[in-house]
Amino acid sequence: MKNKFTILGCGSSLGSPWITNYQGELKKNSKNIRTRCCAHIQYKNLSVLIDTSPDIKSQFLKNKIRSLDAIIYTHEHADQTSGIFEMRPFFWKNKNKIPVYGSRRTVKALIKKYTFCFFPKHGYVPIMKPNVIKNNFKIKKKNQTLSLKAFNVIHGMINATGFLFEKVAYISDCNKIPKKSFDYLYNLEYLIIDCLRKNKHPSHFNYDEALELIKIVKPKKAILTNLHTDLDYVYLKKILPSNIIPAYDGLSFNF
Numbered sequence: 001m002k003n004k005f006t007i008l009g010c011g012s013s014l015g016s017p018w019i020t021n022y023q024g025e026l027k028k029n030s031k032n033i034r035t036r037c038c039a040h041i042q043y044k045n046l047s048v049l050i051d052t053s054p055d056i057k058s059q060f061l062k063n064k065i066r067s068l069d070a071i072i073y074t075h076e077h078a079d080q081t082s083g084i085f086e087m088r089p090f091f092w093k094n095k096n097k098i099p100v101y102g103s104r105r106t107v108k109a110l111i112k113k114y115t116f117c118f119f120p121k122h123g124y125v126p127i128m129k130p131n132v133i134k135n136n137f138k139i140k141k142k143n144q145t146l147s148l149k150a151f152n153v154i155h156g157m158i159n160a161t162g163f164l165f166e167k168v169a170y171i172s173d174c175n176k177i178p179k180k181s182f183d184y185l186y187n188l189e190y191l192i193i194d195c196l197r198k199n200k201h202p203s204h205f206n207y208d209e210a211l212e213l214i215k216i217v218k219p220k221k222a223i224l225t226n227l228h229t230d231l232d233y234v235y236l237k238k239i240l241p242s243n244i245i246p247a248y249d250g251l252s253f254n255f
């Protein structure tokens with residue numbers, strides 16, 4: 001089995017179109033239909049999910065993901081976590097608690113918001129086991145091991161986590177990268193990076209800032225994600241150099 005990374009969702013917090021059918025500057029194009037940001041890593045036999053968006057059930061079904069071994073979280077915001085409840089069938093299927101990984105702050109927030117997933121409540125058994133990560137951590141199943149590095153990024157008023165595995169880095173929510181974290185971003189095959197919109201935003205990179213970062217760290221390929229309703233797929237394709245790709249739901253690559 002080839003190792004495969006899939007963008008399950010590349011939309012901003014409301015996706016596109018919004019629930020009101022507002023679609024801003026987006027033209028009619030299936031690649032402009034964007035669910036909320038999250039991603040999937042298939043590494044050998046290991047199936048690892050990054051974040052549980054509110055769209056997670058349809059994202060799993062659409063991408064035919066039938067197994068789940070672990071979930072890693074970038075941060076605690078609702079657009080990255082509120083699908084957590086949908087994971088229950090994997091607890092039944094695995095006959096084991098689903099291991100969940102995140103920074104100390106993220107794990108603490110998850111336990112507070114979704115206590116029922118981690119502790120018995122109202123007669124329901126907990127389905128997840130929380131793990132606080134340091135800079136390096138491993139996800140294991142039998143003889144398979146995926147080694148990851150976690151690094152800190154600034155996401156407005158909070159710290160979020162970026163992840164590096166093999167030569168792929170994923171940073172879905174970020175407006176600033178601390179100096180220390182830059183070390184993780186050189187010599188990449190793929191950088192998946194937050195690129196919310198045209199104008200500046202207090203907690204996300206905008207288009208110019210995302211491109212500036214790409215210029216500095218020079219990955220072989222960059223993929224722009226967390227796209228808002230002013231960044232049309234065809235428009236982005238037209239203005240971007242060929243090594244920078246606007247994400248769309250279901251975009252995948254082997255690594």
Ligand SMILES: [Zn+2]
Binds near residue numbers: 077
């Ligand atoms: Zn966020």
